[in-house]
Amino acid sequence: MKIIYNKIIPFGRSFYAINLFGVIFSKGMLSPRVRNHEYIHTLQQREMLFIGFYIWYLLEWLVRIVQYRGYVRGYENISFEREAYANDHNLGYSHTRPLFHWTYYLRK
Secondary structure, eight states: OEEEEOSSSSOSSSOOEEEETTEEEESSOOOHHHHHHHHHHHHHHHHTTTHHHHHHHHHHHHHHHHHHTSHHHHHHTSHHHHHHHHHTTOTTHHHHOOTTGGGHHHHO
């Protein structure tokens, strides 16, 4: 997993790191927990062949915005984010994670 430190990407003040095609862009040093969170996204992206991940992410976010009546709550309830936030504290999760485990969080 490659990490690029810069002051531009991700855009906006409220974002600290973003994972684009398995490369993390960060505005500063990452804690082990944030690094693990982003690595979980890398695993999700790989199993959906990257482009599928972004298509699903966007479509699910649009549905969640309507469902939860807001951009932030919509983002927080995307299945990919729910899996990553639920397991980012477990630094060994990537070794035991079942394939397509994010689908479990669609139903939750």
